[in-house]
Amino acid sequence: MTDKATDETSLEISETGAKFSTKGSAGARAAHSLIDMVSPFTEGGGAIGDVIRYFRQDMAIRATQRSLQIAETLNIPIKPVPAKFLVDWVEKASLEDPQDNSLTELWAGLLVSAGNQISPAHYQFKRIVSEMTPAHIELLSIICDHNFDHYAPYTPVKDYSALTSLFEKEKDELVAINDLEADPMDILNGLDNNTFKVERFSIVTVPKFSMNENLEIARNRTVFNNYTDAHVIKHFIEVGIIDRIERSIKVKCETLDNRLAHYLKFTALYLTPFGSDFLEACVPTKLSKVEEHQNKTSSQETSK
Numbered sequence: 001m002t003d004k005a006t007d008e009t010s011l012e013i014s015e016t017g018a019k020f021s022t023k024g025s026a027g028a029r030a031a032h033s034l035i036d037m038v039s040p041f042t043e044g045g046g047a048i049g050d051v052i053r054y055f056r057q058d059m060a061i062r063a064t065q066r067s068l069q070i071a072e073t074l075n076i077p078i079k080p081v082p083a084k085f086l087v088d089w090v091e092k093a094s095l096e097d098p099q100d101n102s103l104t105e106l107w108a109g110l111l112v113s114a115g116n117q118i119s120p121a122h123y124q125f126k127r128i129v130s131e132m133t134p135a136h137i138e139l140l141s142i143i144c145d146h147n148f149d150h151y152a153p154y155t156p157v158k159d160y161s162a163l164t165s166l167f168e169k170e171k172d173e174l175v176a177i178n179d180l181e182a183d184p185m186d187i188l189n190g191l192d193n194n195t196f197k198v199e200r201f202s203i204v205t206v207p208k209f210s211m212n213e214n215l216e217i218a219r220n221r222t223v224f225n226n227y228t229d230a231h232v233i234k235h236f237i238e239v240g241i242i243d244r245i246e247r248s249i250k251v252k253c254e255t256l257d258n259r260l261a262h263y264l265k266f267t268a269l270y271l272t273p274f275g276s277d278f279l280e281a282c283v284p285t286k287l288s289k290v291e292e293h294q295n296k297t298s299s300q301e302t303s304k
Contacts, residue, residue: 059104060094066108070151071115074286078115085114085122092130102137102148103129106282109151113284125281128239136236139227143197143242143269144279153285156276162190163245163268174252175264184264187249191268199224199244201266205256224269233269241275244268 071078081089093107106129114122137148146154177183184201185192192198227233236242249264256262271279 059096059098060090062098063093063096063104063107064090064111066104066151067111067115070108070284071112074112074153074284076112076116076284076286078112081111081114081118085118085126089114089126092126095130100134101150102134103132105148105151106132106137109282109284113281116284121277122281125278128241128278129282131235131239133232135227135230135232139224139232139236140241140279142223143271145193146283148283151283154279154283155285156271156279157193157195158273158276159195160270162193163196165190174250177251177253177264178255183253184266187251187264188266188268196245196268196270197224199267199269201264203251204248204263204265205260206263207260236275240272241278242269243272245270 070076089107089111093104093111096103096107110122110125110129140146141148144154144156146152175187177187184203185198188198188201224233233242233244237244244267246265246267249266251262251264253262
C-alpha cells in the first residue's frame with residue numbers, strides 16, 4: 001500500500017528540456033501531465049524546481065489546464081514567464097480547495113495575462129489572490145455584478161461620473177424628499193451600480209443652533225454585514241482593491257421640522273483603479289490582450 005504522505009514530484013525545467021524526480025508511484029502518475037501543460041509558460045533560459053505533494057497535484061494541473069483553455073478560447077498569445085513567477089504560481093494555485101471554482105479561475109486568468117505580457121504588478125496580484133477566500137470572491141461579485149465561478153471576460157467600469165455629478169448638483173440646492181422610507185434610496189440609485197455599491201445610509205437631523213442631541217434614523221444594508229464582520233472589506237481596502245467613501249448631502253423634507261438641518265449620510269464601496277487592473281489581469285479579455293499584441297507586433301515590423 002502506497003503512503004501518499006511520501007509521494008512527491010520534483011519538477012525542473014531548463015533550456016535543454018525537462019527533468020523529473022519522483023518519489024512514490026502516485027507522484028509519478030501526475031508528473032507528465034503537469035509538465036506538458038506548464039511548458040508553454042516556461043522560460044527557456046532559466047530553470048525552475050518545485051516539490052508538489054500528491055494531494056495538491058490535481059489542483060496544480062487543474063489551474064494550469066484552465067489557463068491553456070482560456071488562452072486558446074480567447075486566442076491570447078502567450079510566451080514564457082520568469083521562473084520566479086511560475087514556481088510560486090504553481091505552489092500557491094495548488095493550495096486551493098478543489099471545490100472552489102472561482103479562485104481557480106482567477107489563478108488561471110492571472111497566468112494567462114502574465115504569459116501574454118508580465119509586469120511587476122503581476123507579482124502583487126499573485127500575492128493578493130493567495131490571500132483570498134470564497135468570501136472575497138462573493139464581495140467582488142456584489143461590487144462588480146459579475147459571476148467569477150465560471151470564466152467570462154470582464155471589463156471593470158472606471159466611470160465615477162455618477163458620484164461627481166451628484167455632488168456638483170447638490171452644491172447649489174437642497175435635495176427635496178417626501179418619504180424617509182423610500183426617497184433616500186432613490187437619491188442613491190445613481191451610485192448603486194457596478195462602479196459603486198451603497199454600503200449603508202441614514203438621515204441625520206441637527207439643530208441649526210446646536211450640534212448636540214442629534215437625531216439619527218439609520219438603516220444598514222445587511223448584505224455587507226458578513227463581509228464587515230469577517231474583515232473581508234477591511235482586507236480588500238488594505239491591499240488597495242476597493243475603497244470606502246463617506247459623504248453627506250443636505251436634504252429637505254416637508255414632514256420634517258424646518259428648524260433642523262437634515263442630511264443624508266451614506267458610505268459606498270467601490271473598485272479602485274488598482275482593483276480594476278487586478279481584475280483585468282485575473283480575468284483577461286480577448287479584445288485588450290490581442291489588440292495589444294497586434295499593435296506591438298506591427299510596431300516592431302514597422303521599425304524594421
